[in-house]
Amino acid sequence: MPNNSLRHHSLAIALCLLLSATSGHAEVISWVRGLFAPAKKSLDVSNVTTLGIGTFTGATGESAAQATRQQLRPNKNLKLLPVVQARFHLNGSSNSGRITAILTERGQPKTIFERTYAAPGMEENVKALADDLIFAITGRPGLASTRIVFVSDATGTKQIYLCDADGENPQQVTNNRYGAVSPALASDDSMLAYTSYASGFPALVMVDMASGSERQMANTPGVNTGATFSPDGKHLALTMSFVGNPEIFVLNLASSHATCITDTPGAPCSPSWHPDGQQLIYASHEDSSPLLYTIDITAEAPARLWDTGYSFCADPEWSPDGKQVAFTARTAGSMAVIIKPYPFGKSSLIQGSGAQHPTWSPDGRQLAYAHKGELWVHDLDTGTRRCLVRGLGHISEPKWMR
């Protein structure tokens, strides 16, 4: 159990000197999003979730309207109806894949939003529009334009891959000589952090997803792994061991300074941020096997053991609302994905027989995980699961962008 005394001793490093821009542009897939950010305000429409998609003018208008219907159809909280029966109406135009959309509410004079989506391909524009519609009408983030990052050894060496939330368009992101592992995507998909074995030894690397430029954030002796972005995207939490035993550090991305927040004789790993940005949950092997601990990074209190009821726990991740934690536990000799309300409540087995590394969808309704080398997703509303990616080597360490 970490003690309080050394937590006061904040260790910080001028990692600025370790920063070095590299030229691995070709390894990274650049991605252009719509020109407009998602809506910042949502409506209180808890009882009304009907949308009618009306006329879309222009050369590609009909196909844009049809693609938008298909994109929205799986969403159980947004029912598509004929325009005359629906509360919300969507109209617009589309030419050469570019889409202009207008969302209105029946009986209301004001337009809810009017936006233009001008990414190079219609598919990206439709996904961005669908996410904006879902957020504006239901108040929950849409998943259409979110992506999942994971590790696969399809090339013979572990490398980082990305795919859409539905498992489509899997793409290799890294091509490091000795491999790349432990990826994390920022909530706005702008930055990717991962552990690189490019030099042969583990180093933390950041990738600007728009430009493809890479820079080495931490190349300290020992291990640099488990990086995860804070909710505001300004910090990374990760495990480093240059000061001695492995500890959890919080790395300020602007200043490149790192602060040690744990003091444990064990093996702390896999930190995950609470949505409030002030707490972390992580796994640590203090005695005989790893258990889960929480720590308030803004207070001077020691880390607290969170009793999950399992004797081996790893890979914790807080749900987007902070009310549950998903983690990997060892049950009956094999790994399993578990969710448990935080701080109290009955845990639920999501998938046994070797499932590992759960990660929440941004809307908190789905849980992706690695199972027998494949990427699976579990729908928590329906209890059903489906395989997103298979046949792409051995998949591990999935992480949903959020």
Added chain:
Amino acid sequence: MSDEFRNQMTSLSKPQHEQSSPSWLKHNWRCLGCVALIARHSSLIILCLLSSCAVTPSSTRIIYALPMQDGIATPLGRALGNAAETLHFTHDRYTLTKAQQQTLQSHLAAWESAAHPLLIVATASRKLPPDYARVLAERRAKSVRQALIEAGMNPALLHTTSLGNDAPTFADGDIIAIFQNEPKPTPPASPEPKP
């Protein structure tokens, strides 16, 4: 052959060697088997040779901290044999047993007199979650380092690295060369308040 054995052999081998075998060998399974065996173990052979060769003024020695599967040494551990100093860890353990401490003690005089860098390379079981495996392996390496410091070795000569269960393929070189070419990180500087 266990999954652990197969996986570790695969990760330490050079797949391209198997793909580039001459076509006439495809009809001679014995020859093909020999070539494949050599190719698959080439990394291990390189590691063994490097570990057993005479220490030169610029050389670095390696200590391996490796997992055991069900009480049995991993293929890497078996292949290294006496050629390198290996310590085997069972389950999730990262502390040293008395026998392991005695193993280190038996080499201590030679290491101290040579005054060469020691690189402690640690791995962990493939059955463990990958991120935990990386940190557990590093913790094992730190245990070995600490034991050597307490036994009187110069900390400046002791370096650790964790490969977790990622098993990077060092196909074109060896871990010592990588280590010696690695730019040395800058030491820590001024502290920063908590975020």
